[in-house]
Amino acid sequence: MAYWYARHKRVDLSIIPIRGCCCIDNRMGCFIVGITTLITTLIAFLLVILDIAQFANTDFIIKGGFPGLWRMPFWKVMFIAHIILFSFAFCLVGAISWPSKYRIYNLKPIVLNFFIVIVLHTIVELGVSTYIYSWYGLAAWRLPYVIVNVMFYIIRFVLAIWFMVISYSYILELRQELYTPVDPEARPEIEPASVMPSLISSGILGPRGDPQSTLLLLSHGNNDGSVCKRFNDLDFFGAVQILMEKSPGEVGPTVRDLDQDAASEVVETESLCLNCRKNGTTRMLITRIPFFREVVISSFECEHCGFTNRSVDPAAPIQEKGRRFTLDVRCAKDLNRRVVQPSHSEIRIPSLDSSFPSSESANPRQAELIDAFIGKLRSLLTLETSFQLEMDDPSGNGFIENLHAPLTDPQITCVMYTRTAEQDKLLGFRDDNAPTDGKDDTDENIKDSVSTFQVTCPNCHSDCPTNMKVVDIPYFQEVVLMAINCSLCGYRSNEVKSIAGIAERGKQFRLLIAAEEDLSRDILKSDTASVALPELGIDSEPGTLGGRFTTVEGLLGLIKDQFKSMNPLLFGDSADQEEKTRLLAVTCDKIDEVLSLMRKDAHLVLNDPAGNSYLQSLNPEGTDERLEVEEYQRSQEQNEELGITDMKTENY
DSSP states (O other), X not given: OHHHHHHHHTOOSOSSOOHHHHSOOHHHHHHHHHHHHHHHHHHHHHHHHXXXXXXXXXXEEEOOOSOHHHHHHHHHHHHHHHHHHHHHHHHHHHHHHSOGGGTTSOOHHHHHHHHHHHHHHHHHHHHHHHHHHHHHHOGGGOOOHHHHHHHHHHHHHHHHHIIIIIIHHHHHHHHHHHSOOOOTTOOOXXXXXXXXXXXXXXXXXXXXXXXXXXXXXXXXXXXXXXXXXXXXXXXXXXXXXXXXXOOSOOOOOSSEETTOOXXXXXXXXXXXXXXXXXXXXXXXXXXEETTTEEEEEEEEEOTTTOOEEEEEEEOSOOOSSEEEEEEEEOSHHHHTOOEEOOTTOEEEOGGGXXXXXXXXXXXXXXXXHHHHHHHHHHHHXXXXXXXXXXXXXXXXXXXXXXXXXXXXXXXXXXXXXOOOHHHHHHHTOOOTTSOOSOOOOTTSOGGGSOEEEEEEOTTTOOEEEEEEEEEXXXXXXXEEEEEEEOTXXXXXXXXXXXXXXXXXXXXXXXXXXXXXXXXXOEEEEOTTOEEEEGGGTEEOOTTTTOSEEEEHHHHXXXXXXXXXXXXXGGSSTTSOHHHHIIIIIHHHHHHHHHHTTSOOOEEEEEEETTSOOEEOOSOTTSOOTTEEEEXXXXXXXXXXXXXXXXXXXXTO
16 A cells, blocks of 8 residues: 555655665565564464364364474474564664664654564563463363454454554655655746736836746746746745835945845946937846845836846856766656756756757747657656756856765766866856966066966956965975955955876875864865765765865864855755754764864875875874875776876877
């Protein structure tokens, strides 16, 4: 019944993948416990039936005529079946309740339900055994023997079905509560009755109420009927209504959150009308939308010819590198992942050989082909087969929700890459070969001086100086320190680049943080190194945090800040307090315990396949007791990531 219900509702049955613990998942464990209970009950029932004979006087006695040659093998089979029953049952309970990764789920009712079944089964077993022995000694206690046995085995059947159906149904209920399946036929009510008519009539929104296709995807859902995760619609349309009604002149912050009650800053200016070549009015509002960072909502209206235009443009800073996400969609919970899709990003489904570019390059003549393709997308929502979803975002602001945060999600692959010239032109970057106002320091000693050159601030996009200096690290090598300090917006950043090339062997440092001097050790993390804290369950991908030259204490603080700042899905209006507390508070508290030395068993593992990272030793000439340094041969996969495999060094 439970299995049919799950298939009918298209629910993923295995919400707790415990394959690594006892080689079974939860649904298989429930079936093994229930079916084994039924088998043992059936064997025991046959043994009793074959061992009892009814006389003519309707009295039931132990016949004792069941062949002894058959009796012992049957009892052995029943004994082995009982051992299998209890072994799988306790493995199931231990696997559900023991792994720390799944303690966030409320699984106590499942474990409690199982122990109730075991206790009741034991009570019934002891009661019947006591009755059988008393039947031999006290004739006055003789009730119809077969009735008692039949009742006993009926109770055992009920207990087995209880554990199979009730416990499994609770698992399904918990699964539906955590991951609500997507209903392609359902479509949420988007337009607030008090806001949408005024927005459409005023010209802020078009006749269909969609300011832009990107915003349509975030707030309305796809045109094929599939529903996306929506942020607070009333707050967003309220912000647009402020743009429609607010008059400029009030002083306020540049960016306002949608949940703030104070009136946001609206900028109104005259601009040229491209239709009649006269001056019109443009109103702009900079606001912050959950899961979409900052956006600029603009509305143009010409009083002379009536021409209007509306747009929603991203205001978030462009990241240094682009990102390419690959998601393996396997079950309903993957369809519910929240996605941040910037306007310049491109989405592909390789299995369908499809590509969805940004709205500027859409061709209306292909409407019929698009409608046919939407039919194929509908079949993907039924999860008939698994598929991959790729998102290529040159701006680096895209994001796909990690369901295992702060751990690594095995179904998501994120690759950071350097943008091409075409992508830089698409994002509005100027040519890197353009002349700058920086001074040439070739006549000076680079090692003893600080070089300064002009770059574009990644926050406000204005020109700001970047300072660069070559530093020689004792017992290591030379590195380049670069620092950006924007005087206009206050943005500050620093980065470390290694001058040396890729070493012949990779290097791994393992430090036990047990004293104050361990937190003060200098550490150089290159942009190819990964950082891990195994005891805290923290493991980062190579390249996370970029290149850093700091201390162990500073690196742990950066990791904690990274958890809070780089995951926008944990701090929007739709992220409840319980989710934020569960996923971040525990990890941040563990890092604070290491920083305060309340916990002295944590190890910091710095692994750099390129061999360009460094961790200070307290005894450079001898052996450091708490620091282990290991050099290793890189794997083929690591050589491919570093680009060594594609290098051609012949005839050079």
